[in-house]
Amino acid sequence: MSTSKKAYVFMSFITALFIVYVLYANFVHDPEATVFLSHKTALKRALNTTVWLKVMNVHILFACTAMIAGAVNFSKTMLQKHRKFHRMNGYFYLISVLIVDVTSGYMAPYATGGKASSMGFNLMNIVWLVMTIVAIVKIKKKQVNSHRKWMTRSYAFVFTNLTIHAITALLHDGVGLAYTTSYTIAVYGSIVCLMVAAEIVIRTVFRKPSTMI
Numbered sequence: 001m002s003t004s005k006k007a008y009v010f011m012s013f014i015t016a017l018f019i020v021y022v023l024y025a026n027f028v029h030d031p032e033a034t035v036f037l038s039h040k041t042a043l044k045r046a047l048n049t050t051v052w053l054k055v056m057n058v059h060i061l062f063a064c065t066a067m068i069a070g071a072v073n074f075s076k077t078m079l080q081k082h083r084k085f086h087r088m089n090g091y092f093y094l095i096s097v098l099i100v101d102v103t104s105g106y107m108a109p110y111a112t113g114g115k116a117s118s119m120g121f122n123l124m125n126i127v128w129l130v131m132t133i134v135a136i137v138k139i140k141k142k143q144v145n146s147h148r149k150w151m152t153r154s155y156a157f158v159f160t161n162l163t164i165h166a167i168t169a170l171l172h173d174g175v176g177l178a179y180t181t182s183y184t185i186a187v188y189g190s191i192v193c194l195m196v197a198a199e200i201v202i203r204t205v206f207r208k209p210s211t212m213i
Contacts, residue, residue: 059103066096113184120187163190
């Protein structure tokens with residue numbers, strides 16, 4: 001099995017596992033998000049919990065669809081045998097990213113950690129959308145290798161939630177920092193970690209130019 005295929009299988013496994021966990025945690029185990037909301041203290045604006053939960057559920061569902069759509073489009077088989085679907089699915093990925101960004105924009109002012117975290121999420125939303133649009137522009141110009149690189153950078157950001165909570169747990173449970181401080185650091189730390197991870201994948205898994213045209 002080639003390095004790229006091993007990486008794809010591993011990514012698909014992590015993606016599927018994370019989606020199952022997220023859906024269970026948010027729609028079965030704690031549909032009211034009581035644990036997460038308990039960390040939102042000293043908010044400067046009133047939080048309408050009912051609306052916030054509905055927006056968060058939309059956010060979660062489309063984040064999961066972005067994960068699935070992106071994973072499917074990285075399949076060589078899908079690209080070789082179903083190019084029309086690959087193209088349509090790519091636009092579906094873009095729409096999912098847009099919806100995730102819009103819902104995130106609504107929730108950002110209520111982010112744990114206040115304005116610092118809110119600014120971090122807004123920055124993340126801009127970076128993610130720009131990278132996704134650049135990827136589409138590249139393939140429109142038939143720059144396949146550049147398209148793949150920018151899609152890799154974009155797709156890395158579907159793991160934002162996973163990365164934020166992993167860093168938060170490390171800092172809060174492992175180091176002992178306050179949860180709010182840990183979360184704020186994790187928001188910015190995830191941006192750096194995901195961008196670095198994407199570049200590592202580009203320089204290892206995708207180091208050879210694509211032969212697809």
